Amino acid sequence: MTASQLINPVTLFQPTTRATRSCLANVVSIARRELRDALRSRWLLLYTLAFAALGLGVSYASAASVGGAGMAGFGRTTAGLINLVLLIVPLMALIAGAGSIAGDRERGMLAFLLAQPISRSELLLGKFVGLALALTTSIAFGFAVCAGVLAWQQSGDVTSSGSALKVGGLLLLVALTLLLAWSMLSVGILLSTLARRANVANGTAIFTWLALVIATDLGLMAATMTFKLSIERLFALALINPLQVFKMWSLGAVDASLDVLGPAGLYGQQTYGSSLTWVFGGVFLVWILLPLALAIVVFRRSSIS
Amino acid sequence: MIQIQHLIKQFGRQRAVDDVTFTIEPGESVALWGSNGAGKSTILRCLLGLMRFKGQIEVFGNDVRRHGKRVRQMVGYVPQELGFYDDLRVLEAIRYFGTLKNVNTIDADSALDRVGLRGHERKCIRQLSGGMKQRLALAIALLGDPPVLVLDEVTASLDAVGRREFIHLLASLVADQSVQRRSILFASHRVEEIDALATRVLRLERGKVIVDQSALSFSTMIRAEESESIKSLLRLFIEPRADSSRAITLLQSSGFDARMNGRGVYVAVEHGQRGVPLRLLADAGMRIDDFEFVTHAEEDRK
DSSP: OOOOOOOOOOOOOOOOOOOOOHHHHHHHHHHHHHHHHHHSSSSHHHHHHHHHHHHHHHHHHHHHHTOOOHHHHHHHHHHHHHHHHHHHHHHHHHHHHHHHHHHHHHHHHHHHTTSOOOOOHHHHHHHHHHHHHHHHHHHHHHHHHHHHHHHTTTTTTTSSSSHHHHHHHHHHHHHHHHHHHHHHHHHHHHHHHHHHHHHHHHHHHHHHHHHHHHTTHHHHHHHHHHOOOOOHHHHHHHHHHHHHHHHHHHHHHHSSGGGGGEEEEHHHHHHHGGHHHHHHHHHHHHHHEEEHHHHHHHHHHHHHO | EEEEEEEEEEEEEEEEEEEEEEEEEOOEEEEEOOOTTTTHHHEEEEEEEOSSSSSEEEEEEEETTTTTHHHSSEOOOOOOOOSTTTSSHHHHHHHHHHHTTTHHHHHHHHHHHHHOOOTTTTSBBBSSSSHHHHHHHHHHHHEEEEEEEEEESSSTTSSHHHHHHHHHHHHHHHHHHSSSOOOEEEEEOOOOHHHHOOOOEEEETTTEEEEEHHHHHHHHHHHHHHHHEEEEEEEEEEEGGGGGHHHHHHHTTTTTTTEEEEEEEEEHHHHHHHTTTHHHHTTTOOEEEEEEEEEEHHTOOO
């Protein structure tokens, strides 16, 4: 020990404090708390029941309209479920994310949480993971109800190869729905870090949802007609919107062809071929990671009052 | 040890904290005293790393900006009002924060004993009174026995009884010599809190420290200011609260300067007339649950 250290008052009294926990341990603790709170909350219950009930209705009606069996019934059910997912899941995830930070800020809880030995990135990541798990539970429940109805309608057909295809298709649809939910959750959390009040964050989330929904078919059609877009630009534009990517990917996966989406779909299939899956996956990865990274930057720079 | 050097915090064009420098030694209990907007809470929030600032803040040699987590591990914080998930149970809350502070479950549970919350573990936070919520916040702050306690106007949301009880609890914890030499930094504008807790007082005005004095000399000075004051302020707690505006109208029509502030009705009264507002309201059939006298010096700082 040097002489300067000996007389440095800081070194005279050093408290015995516990070590801080690792980032991962904090993220896990916060995620568990967030998951528990979300599972107890009314909003998640409401969305889960709405998603399950509408999914049930779509599955039942689609299967019944084609006699309840065969690939035609499954295709129609899937198309119905895709449209349902496009409407409900982004809204559910955006609202969940939007309420996370802004809600805590409004309750005065954010300052108290951040006065604990955790970093802002840990809090944000913990919230993301916890809410993502809550959404996963909700979506899995909704799809399980739909799958139950499909299985009941086609009882006796469970061992056939067609049935295995249906199970695989349904699982893929669940996986793509989760990617869509996580990407929208990430956007919702970004909106939440930008807003000072919870109602502003929720309002912005609803507006974002509306914009993304409109920007799928209607928006692309309008843009094509107005700006006389080339097919390459139209496809690039479609790739910007995660809802459109979900639609292209899920229809392509179920139908093994994108011709139902018209020239843009065919262009994508012919240009990218089998690597189209990687393109779609990459778009989702960007939509999950980029808003979350931006949210961390914004959140770390903001003052908590 | 807490070292704050040339701390500046600006909100737009306004300087909330203007080049503040002070040091707090282990075992010291320092009050930040000043009116609303003087910069008390802002200094505490900068210390906790909740706000960006200019200058330097170190806690036991750890820079708040670079080692925020380590600093906050050494600091227990009690806010003005605990805003937390209302449907969370007391035990769940203390264990959750125990986990974040790296404190085991047994130690976390025993923190409830220290603040007199044993027996309330199963209650939801929304079922707790304001005083009990503050006790819970204090229990959380004490988890892991941090060497620094930061208290931000912790009794501001409490009624007169709750405030007295909470100050008593804090004073007993400060006096507890079994714990290591703990430093306390707290924001307050109440003389009784300074009397009970502080060893030193920093008087703030418009973001600057204008006086750094011992708690004893501060109390002497405030008492002198108080005795010079002709009028006192009477704070009345009227039930139901909806009757407060009727009470103000009645008092004003009788020539008193009365107004609402937070939970209480404030009435300026001269010496020799302190009981008159009470009698007026009682005659009008109003229920006064509690009352207290507040010094003008104290009130001016609200």
